[in-house]
Amino acid sequence: MSVNIDIKSYPLFINGEWIASEANRTFDVVNPANGELVAKVASGTKKDVDRAVEAATAAFEQDEWREMAPKERSKILYAIAQKIMENAEELVGLEAISSGGTVRRLGSNDVLQMVDLFQTLGKFVLDYTFSETLPSPPFPGPAHNFIWREPIGVCAAITPWNMPMLIASWKIAPALAMGNTIVIKPASYTPLTTLRLAEIISEVVPPGVINVVTGSGKEVGEALATHPKVEKIAFTGSTEVGRHIMSLASNTIKNTTLELGGKSPSILLEDADLSLALPGSLFGVFLHSGQLCESGTRLFVPDKIYDQVIDGLKELSEKLVLGNPLDLATDMGPVISETQKESILSYIEKGKQEGARLVCGGQEVKVEGCEKGHFIAPTIFADVTNDMTIAREEIFGPVLSIIRYSEVEDAVRMANDTIYGLAAGVWTADVNKAYKVVRKLRAGVVWINDWHMLRNDAPFGGYKQSGIGREMGRHSLDAYTQVKHVHTSMVPEAERRTWYSLLFSNQS
Ligand code: NAP
Numbered sequence: 323m324s325v326n327i328d329i330k331s332y333p334l335f336i337n338g339e340w341i342a343s344e345a346n347r348t349f350d351v352v353n354p355a356n357g358e359l360v361a362k363v364a365s366g367t368k369k370d371v372d373r374a375v376e377a378a379t380a381a382f383e384q385d386e387w388r389e390m391a392p393k394e395r396s397k398i399l400y401a402i403a404q405k406i407m408e409n410a411e412e413l414v415g416l417e418a419i420s421s422g423g424t425v426r427r428l429g430s431n432d433v434l435q436m437v438d439l440f441q442t443l444g445k446f447v448l449d450y451t452f453s454e455t456l457p458s459p460p461f462p463g464p465a466h467n468f469i470w471r472e473p474i475g476v477c478a479a480i481t482p483w484n485m486p487m488l489i490a491s492w493k494i495a496p497a498l499a500m501g502n503t504i505v506i507k508p509a510s511y512t513p514l515t516t517l518r519l520a521e522i523i524s525e526v527v528p529p530g531v532i533n534v535v536t537g538s539g540k541e542v543g544e545a546l547a548t549h550p551k552v553e554k555i556a557f558t559g560s561t562e563v564g565r566h567i568m569s570l571a572s573n574t575i576k577n578t579t580l581e582l583g584g585k586s587p588s589i590l591l592e593d594a595d596l597s598l599a600l601p602g603s604l605f606g607v608f609l610h611s612g613q614l615c616e617s618g619t620r621l622f623v624p625d626k627i628y629d630q631v632i633d634g635l636k637e638l639s640e641k642l643v644l645g646n647p648l649d650l651a652t653d654m655g656p657v658i659s660e661t662q663k664e665s666i667l668s669y670i671e672k673g674k675q676e677g678a679r680l681v682c683g684g685q686e687v688k689v690e691g692c693e694k695g696h697f698i699a700p701t702i703f704a705d706v707t708n709d710m711t712i713a714r715e716e717i718f719g720p721v722l723s724i725i726r727y728s729e730v731e732d733a734v735r736m737a738n739d740t741i742y743g744l745a746a747g748v749w750t751a752d753v754n755k756a757y758k759v760v761r762k763l764r765a766g767v768v769w770i771n772d773w774h775m776l777r778n779d780a781p782f783g784g785y786k787q788s789g790i791g792r793e794m795g796r797h798s799l800d801a802y803t804q805v806k807h808v809h810t811s812m813v814p815e816a817e818r819r820t821w822y823s824l825l826f827s828n829q830s
Contacts, residue, residue: 338529357694381530399444584744587737606773666719743785
């Protein structure tokens, strides 16, 4: 694939318009595959956040949007899906040149997942239970009671750089489906597709419903997390920043969803079909150069097949082709930045120092035609113990830690011995054995004989310090509503309202 790169300047997207940042500053977006400048983007400020929140508040106050019938809202979600499809090639190109994701993955997965997400929620909205009627209570007297699900108001989304357009969609789609308005702050490495997505979506929603303020986490992110008119914050990113956002959001008691990091365990049982499990384990860890939160970074392997598994994984890993993400033959693209590359390489050094055995990879790779890119060879460590740094901390790069076990109970105990709980997996020929293990694994999603299989109709989110709340599926619609109980008394006479005597003692 070739992408026309005319270096463009992107202002902020507020109230359906492109608007310059009040400070008139910009930051560079650079292609991680070759170091070339891709775009200059407005560096927003606290005042810009105020402007975006004002626009989102005004849009929320319009009955036209907030009170829209589910049928009309569903049509809008389907229209957005259609627009994403029409602009798919551009979105894939923009995302590839800024995130380093391969066009093979972006074109055949991410963009289609986005289309399916808007369609799925468009379908769910039609039969969503916006109102429930409760049975009349026997005590203290007859009444009519409803439970209503209502939109929350102005929502803020703060997103990471690894799958920018898909993760932004996980927040935009349910927010809009439930009648909220949204202000998004994309990661500074990868703001382009979120800006373009907002522009596309604004063609079918009123001005102010979707807004994007680009800029640093410190300035724009913190302004959103503390803004008194932002009622919900949905954050995806590292556990460290998630903790900080949670504390910032506590001042104004915001409804908070956090999708954070992981150190996901993958347990290979002795009876696993290795022709499936070996490529599956590598698919689980090396897709997008290991920069996926749900990557299976710790592989637990039983004594009996330990050496065989290591040999097989090494052979397969060494066949992976590193290259330009725009090339369809590329299996793995670059990591996002020089800083991230250095961080991954320092984890690799730490692994060696702490006594893990380097099986393959472990070094930076120079790719022809992409000499200024940040590429790291797929790296496998064997003889890792669960207390080593490479088994405990999220590396967010192409590094697999293999941990040996004798009894399945030990593997499960070590799998759960982590602060994280995002994903997990079991490889076995016997699903009954798998279910026993799955029951014990403390993770928000568990795959049996597979990896990365997220569905738009199923919830996704973490146990423990991998997060709070769920995205996707019907659960995500609940997460963008608040619940109101409405009571109508059916007792019109004051004298029959026995409960008034709780205050008035002298009624005759
Ligand atoms: P990050 O450093 O936590 O940044 C995420 C977002 O937070 C970015 O938009 C960043 O802005 C912003 N930010 C940074 N500091 C902030 C602050 N003080 N206040 C408010 N916002 C702030 O994460 P990342 O490096 O982009 O992404 C990788 C992480 O995301 C990994 O830990 C990965 O596991 C996690 N992740 C989780 C999921 C999930 O669904 N659970 C999915 C994908 C990724 P700037 O870009 O301007 O710094």
